[in-house]
Amino acid sequence: MDTKITILQAILIGLFYWFRGCRFGYTFGVVTIFSPLPAALWVGIVLGDIPTAMKVGAALQLIYLGLLVPGGAAPSDPTIAALVSCSVAVVSKTNINAAVALAVPIGLLGVQINNIEYIINGFLASKTDKNVEEADTRGMFRTSVIYPSAYKLILYAIPMTLVLYFGAAQIGGLINMIPQTILNGLNLAGAVLPAVGFAIIVQQIGKKSLLPYFLAAFFLEQYSGIPTLAIALGGLFLAYLHITFTSDSSKAAKEA
Structure with missing residues (x-):
């Protein structure tokens, strides 16, 4: 009503x-x-x-x-x-x-x-x-x-x-x-x-290298039963590692 x-x-x-x-x-x-x-x-x-x-x-x-x-x-x-x-x-x-x-x-x-x-x-x-x-x-x-x-x-x-x-x-x-x-x-x-x-x-x-992270998070949330907050925190950790390692490799390539 x-x-x-x-x-x-x-x-x-x-x-x-x-x-x-x-x-x-x-x-x-x-x-x-x-x-x-x-x-x-x-x-x-x-x-x-x-x-x-x-x-x-x-x-x-x-x-x-x-x-x-x-x-x-x-x-x-x-x-x-x-x-x-x-x-x-x-x-x-x-x-x-x-x-x-x-x-x-x-x-x-x-x-x-x-x-x-x-x-x-x-x-x-x-x-x-x-x-x-x-x-x-x-x-x-x-x-x-x-x-x-x-x-x-x-x-x-x-x-x-x-x-x-x-x-x-x-x-x-x-x-x-x-x-x-x-x-x-x-x-x-x-x-x-x-x-x-x-x-x-x-x-x-945009970047194809980032799409696997997006798809992985989607399927984890749908089928793993892991709470969304835990997935988000894990995503922040993976993002930090991705930025750290890719920036280091790019610096090394420039130095070489």
């Missing part, structure tokens, strides 16, 4: 999206707090169902595993995708794969919001340059900190709050009303999408 998100819960999730829009600690935050899993954890805490939110977040994390943002040109926005799809899955008890499939168009919509932000930032940047020329420190603080934080409340937090408060349960209800044949297709798409993320990250690895 669908439940309704309270206005306080919607505001708290909206503020997370505002925090992402402000990009505090951008370099570290892109791969940590702004990725799907932390967003899913926040949704789970706010809505009181961490397991469901984290299941959706984990699937989305795989989809966006190889996401690159060259020059700020993001192909999708994983944060809004996670916040909305996890909220829909929690309040409506929607099938997880269907919620994952829902995240893809939502992520594309988030990119358009980002583009609006870049336009506004360009205007503020010109104002900041003028303040720098005039040595106006207060003006610089306003145009680089105060104004961006304020307009991003309107651009990010308020729309997210309204969408979740008025629409999360309705979206989930619509998904639950979809005929089973179409829903099976959504479930299949949601199950396949994480493989796309794996394919992107494998493509980024």
